[in-house]
Amino acid sequence: MLTYDHYVSASTLDEAFDALDAIPGARLVAGATDLLPWAREGRAGDVHLPALIDVSAIAELGVLSLEGARLAIGAAAPISASEDDLRLVENAEVLGRCAVWFADDQIREQATFGGNIVNASPAGDTLPALLALNAQLVLASRAADGGVARRRVMLGDFILGPGRTLLQDKEILVQIECDAAPGYGCSFEKVGHRRSLVISTVCLAALVKLDAARETIEDVRIAIGAVGPVAERLRDCEAELLGMTPDPLRIREVAECTADRVRSRSRQAYRREVLVNFVERGLIDALCRAGARIERLPKEMLHV
Numbered sequence: 001m002l003t004y005d006h007y008v009s010a011s012t013l014d015e016a017f018d019a020l021d022a023i024p025g026a027r028l029v030a031g032a033t034d035l036l037p038w039a040r041e042g043r044a045g046d047v048h049l050p051a052l053i054d055v056s057a058i059a060e061l062g063v064l065s066l067e068g069a070r071l072a073i074g075a076a077a078p079i080s081a082s083e084d085d086l087r088l089v090e091n092a093e094v095l096g097r098c099a100v101w102f103a104d105d106q107i108r109e110q111a112t113f114g115g116n117i118v119n120a121s122p123a124g125d126t127l128p129a130l131l132a133l134n135a136q137l138v139l140a141s142r143a144a145d146g147g148v149a150r151r152r153v154m155l156g157d158f159i160l161g162p163g164r165t166l167l168q169d170k171e172i173l174v175q176i177e178c179d180a181a182p183g184y185g186c187s188f189e190k191v192g193h194r195r196s197l198v199i200s201t202v203c204l205a206a207l208v209k210l211d212a213a214r215e216t217i218e219d220v221r222i223a224i225g226a227v228g229p230v231a232e233r234l235r236d237c238e239a240e241l242l243g244m245t246p247d248p249l250r251i252r253e254v255a256e257c258t259a260d261r262v263r264s265r266s267r268q269a270y271r272r273e274v275l276v277n278f279v280e281r282g283l284i285d286a287l288c289r290a291g292a293r294i295e296r297l298p299k300e301m302l303h304v
Helices: 013-022 086-091 093-100 105-110 113-118 126-132 235-241 248-256 268-290
Strands: 002-009 027-029 047-054 064-067 070-074 136-142 148-154 159-161 172-179 185-191 202-210 217-225
Touching: 002 013, 013 047, 013 136, 013 148, 013 172, 064 086, 070 086, 070 113, 086 093, 093 126, 093 185, 093 202, 113 126, 113 172, 126 202, 126 217, 185 268, 202 268, 217 235, 217 268, 235 248, 248 268
Parallel strands: 002 047, 027 047
Antiparallel strands: 064 070, 070 172, 136 148, 136 172, 185 202, 202 217
8 A cells, every 4th residue: 555644746847846855755656557556465565655746737747749850758748648649640650559558548548658767667668669769868857056957868778777767866757859750660569468457578669661662671670678677779680671672581580689688587488489579570560561562471481
């Protein structure tokens, strides 16, 4: 059970910083969809906090905007925005594909992008998709002169391990900036014990852009999660595929090389097999959606 002495609903960053200064040990929340399940028997058990500081009403944290080739997503924007906001639907389709697998309708309306990031779970569903979109985080803190200081950190550098990030004391994640990717084919793959309301065992996001003639791969991005301590980009695989004519045999060869990326301590053999198949299937799906003519090879052609 979660209990606390004070509940503060901040409407500005200044109010949130004031509360953090005044109440040592206070916890920031927005959707609280990670915090509440954590504070229960079998996980953290009974948890008592000095205060909860709710930042969901801070206007800046809910902003969604598109400027040129970059999207800005407020940290308190709900996951459901991936399916509802046309700017995200048209320019970051992979987030919408991820959202379909993210819990259920009610939780998607409550859970936030920022929460999924700062929770730093190896199985965070949005992390591979955001990594594939070259996400950069905007972090805010109170400056020495009383104003607001901001710094930017790439998502791939921000998460250090399970539950560990570069977030400093009394610092707030306010925004996620990422590439707009119109015209990219995309795919999101996830497996767990059930389709939704489940922690990922393996998840993958893939983005592919073809040249104007739709004959060669102009850009490719692959990111994986839930198979190691942090989600990661498969940049070596991307380099192997960049500039090539889509070829199912070559894609399978590249996919086979990803099995050693599994570093989880449980179900390693299962995760290795799933990851290889996800990379192959995700890339072919993304290529097809980008306009390539390519088919998945039959399973008996896989060389182990």
